[in-house]
Amino acid sequence: MIQKPQGYDESWAFTGETRSLPAGCYVCQIKQASVIEENKKQKLAILFDIAEGEYKEFYKKLYESAKKNSSDAKWRGVHKQVIGGDSLPFFKGIITSIEKSNPGFLFQFGVEGNEKTLSGKKFGAVMGREQFPARDGSLKWWTRVVQIRSVSGLKDAEVPEDKPYTGPAQAGNTPFLGGPAPKHDTGFMNIPDGFDEELPFN
Numbered sequence: 682m683i684q685k686p687q688g689y690d691e692s693w694a695f696t697g698e699t700r701s702l703p704a705g706c707y708v709c710q711i712k713q714a715s716v717i718e719e720n721k722k723q724k725l726a727i728l729f730d731i732a733e734g735e736y737k738e739f740y741k742k743l744y745e746s747a748k749k750n751s752s753d754a755k756w757r758g759v760h761k762q763v764i765g766g767d768s769l770p771f772f773k774g775i776i777t778s779i780e781k782s783n784p785g786f787l788f789q790f791g792v793e794g795n796e797k798t799l800s801g802k803k804f805g806a807v808m809g810r811e812q813f814p815a816r817d818g819s820l821k822w823w824t825r826v827v828q829i830r831s832v833s834g835l836k837d838a839e840v841p842e843d844k845p846y847t848g849p850a851q852a853g854n855t856p857f858l859g860g861p862a863p864k865h866d867t868g869f870m871n872i873p874d875g876f877d878e879e880l881p882f883n
Contacts, residue, residue, distance in 0.1 A: 702824040706808075707808060708734070711803075714799040725762045727759070727775075740756060760806075804829055811825065
């Protein structure tokens with residue numbers, strides 16, 4: 682007779698399939714930060730990982746697993762934010778949240794390579810799950826950063842509900858989450874870039 686082990690109900694199940702990250706509030710750490718040009722906009726690209734709790738180093742484990750099967754493995758813990766224009770309040774929110782989460786750290790603007798000083802810094806991430814049609818026509822769930830806060834600000838955050846896909850399935854095209862892209866660009870990544878266009882980890 683097999684007795685149910687302690688913690689069985691709370692444990693994740695390893696079935697050989699990809700382990701998914703649940704929606705939730707996470708303390709994260711920046712592994713790499715760079716400034717990129719995308720769609721004619723300058724963006725801050727942050728490669729991050731979960732820093733604490735049950736899902737600590739989630740993206741590192743995913744990356745190392747992918748490297749075993751492909752020499753072209755990419756880091757999936759990615760958040761991109763447009764730096765200026767209408768997105769300035771969101772960009773400032775990220776910088777402010779990082780400063781609040783790392784006592785003594787003050788981001789220095791106008792210094793060459795200053796984005797690299799973000800490496801190793803912590804921040805709070807509110808993450809939600811959204812569904813999208815994959816290239817094979819199936820529907821998949823994708824966990825993304827919905828909001829960046831200070832680590833201390835996570836205690837007041839609400840975890841967003843899952844967002845099922847409601848648009849038409851278009852296999853073979855880059856899918857949007859829940860239909861067309863929003864007319865007002867907040868600068869947040871609103872298509873699953875992290876799924877098909879992850880960034881290399883150096």
